[in-house]
Structure formats: structure tokens, C-alpha cells
Amino acid sequence: MAISRRTFVVSGISLSAVGICTLFYKKSFEQISGKLVSGFEKDGPPTKPEESIYYFAYFDSKTKEVKLFNVPMEIHSCIQHPLEKDTFIAFGQRPSPKSVVVKLFNKGEKAEITVFEATPDRHFYGHGGFIEDGKSFLCTENNFNDGQGIIVKRNFPDLKPTGEFSSHGIGPHEMLFINDETIAVANGGDKTHPLYKNGRSIMNKDSMNSSLNLINYKTGLLEREINSPYPKVKMKHLSFGAGILGCAMQFGSDEDRALYLEYGVEPIVLFYHIKEKENVFAKMNNKMFRAMAGHSLSIAINKDGVAAVTSPRGNLLTFWNTHDGSLIDKMEMRWPTGVCTAKNKIDFIVGSRDAPIYICRPTYYGFAKNELQFSNIEGKGGRWGSHFLVVKEES
Secondary structure, eight states: OOOOEEEEEEEOEEEEEEEEOOSSOSSOHHHHHOEEEEEEEESSSOSSTTSOSEEEEEEETTTTEEEEEEOSSOEEEEEEOSSOTTEEEEEEOTTOSEEEEEEEETTTTEEEEEEEEOOTTEEEEEEEEEEGGGTEEEEEEEETTTTEEEEEEEETTTOOEEEEEEOSSSSEEEEEESSSSEEEEEEOOOOOOTTSTTTTSOSOGGGOOOEEEEEETTTOOEEEEEEOSSTTEEEEEEEEETTEEEEEEEESSHHHHHHHHHHOOOOOEEEEETTTTEEEEOOOOHHHHHHTTTBOOOEEEOTTSEEEEEEGGGTEEEEEETTTOOEEEEEEOSSEEEEEEOTTSSSEEEEEBTSOEEEEEEETTEEEEEEEEETTTTTTOEEEEEEEEEOOOOO
């Protein structure tokens, strides 16, 4: 298979942080967060005519700066090489056929960007993971000729495809590892084509069949299929922690979401208990469903089994007990985007529109948040990507 590839070096745009609120932390932000990477999108026209509005963002809490490296496509999520700690793959947001390898130099001052592309009949779905000690990686892709979901294996660092297997569904979005043989894949069930409307519009609204699948990635065999009980709701983003697989779900279209906001309620967060093989849905009444605007974007589960879920359309961050599905707390936040657990696996790191990053910590009275803002982003518009990644550093 042919592979399109080009490499270039860019200097990072330095964004100085202007201060940290110390409302409740005894430990510093640096100890809690360390280094983070994410996608970032600037509002307005590109800085230079030859650039895009999309960036790979690298935050070092020690220097309290963000470095932005321009990339040719919107970044959905990032993964870190298990051995080469300064090397990342940033996957393009669907229906982009492009993704990039980012290699940082001089403590993140510069980066080498290598662009690679899916084969002509495919596009990336924005997620993947390294296997075989970083010699290969898997990524979710859409074969838009027949509408089937594919998990593609590529070599690293030459990026050439070496194999593939079915996601056992349509629209495979996030994938993550359950153990050294099994991956979980959220198949949205939504058939799309890059040339159909905006490339993200659903072609099979009346026959969507979303599923959360457990697949042996060494054999490609389906081990377990968990179908969405609601035909209009698609399974989207995943998190695995405390033996529980969390899934954030969304309506397939704004029309369906608006209809249910007016007339009904359907749980939009699922907690699958791996050992017990039991589904537990987040318990939400109509009031909570409306507060979340019928929409969940990103999810993270900490080591205590608490799930944080972002609902950007509702400007809300919610916290859930994954064991019984009960609501623990909620927090208003303007357009929360990606969420992940911090280095201590207890606190949560959350991005938002206009660039604040929040650290959310459980306290006796519920969750409290600590905010860090960046002077060169704040007020100028922009948003973090749908996912944060805490960088693992050399031991």
C-alpha cells in the first residue's frame, strides 16, 4: 500500500502562564499534572497563510508554558511511544486522511513533524495505541467504500500498514487496551463518507447499530459485543479504570437529540463491569439529561472508580459512581472538552474553551477545581481537543 509522508521542523510558539489559584492543593500543579499533550484549535484565520488553525499542544507545568506546533489537520487524540518518551502520534479528526508523528527536541522547544496518510479509500477516526513495545501501533479507520470499520496495524517508525481486522461494526471511534490481548472498540454505528455533505453527516440514521466490542487484537476475533440499547444513541469515547470500562455516548444527530431533550430521557453514559459482565447506566432524570444537553463527550475513570464526564453542549462537568451509576457531583464549566486522570490517578485534568485547564479533586464536600490560564491564549479564542494525555517521563 502507498503511504504519503513528509517531514518538517517547526519552532514552538511560547505561551506564558499568568498564575495558578491555590484554592485547596497542598501539592503543586507540577506534581499533579506534570506534562500534558493535546490538540488545540485557534479561532479565527491562521497566523501565517501557509499554516492551519490546528496545533499539537505541549504543556510543561514546571515552566508553566504551552508550546504550540502547527499541524495540517485537526488533532483528535494523541498516544505516546512506550520507549521513546519524546515521540507521539497525533491522530486526525475524522474524516481526515492525515495523522502526524511528533518528535520533540530540546525539552519541547522544537518538534519534527512527520505526516502520514491513510490509504485512498480510508480515513482516520482519531484513536489508536502502540503494541509490541512500540514496534507497531493500531488505529481505527473507516473503509468508506463499504462503510465497514477497520482496525489497521502499522509498523513504527516507517508507518507502513502491515495488517488489519474488522472492528465488527460501523464507525469505530475510540479504542483502548483492556489487557495484553484484548482491546475495547466503540463502534458508533454511523455510516459516513468524506464526500457526503460535510463528511461527518450520517447516511444510515434509520438503521444505526452502535456497539461496544471487546476484540482479541492478535486474532481479530470478537470476544464480546455490547449493543447500544437506544438506536439513536452512538457509543463514542472510552475509559478503563478500576476494572470498569466507561463509555460516553451521543445522539447520532442534533435533530434526535433535540427531540429527546423535549420529550424524554435516555442514559448517555455506560459503565461496563468487566469481571461481572454487567452493564450499569448513569442514573439521570430528565433534569440532569437536559443539564447535560443530552450529550457526553469525553470520559475518564480514576483508580477509585469515579468517572468524570464532559458535556460541552451543556457547559457541564459531571462525576459519577461507576459501581451503581449514581451522580456524585456536577460542576459548571464553559464548554469542557477533554478529560483525563492526573499523575496520581485520583484527580482529573479538564480542558475547556478559551483555554483554561482545570484540575478537579474530590474533597469531603464534593469536587473542587483549580484553574490555570495562559496569557497568550486567554481571550483570543480557541479550544483544547477532545482528549488530554499525561506524558510519561523517563524513570
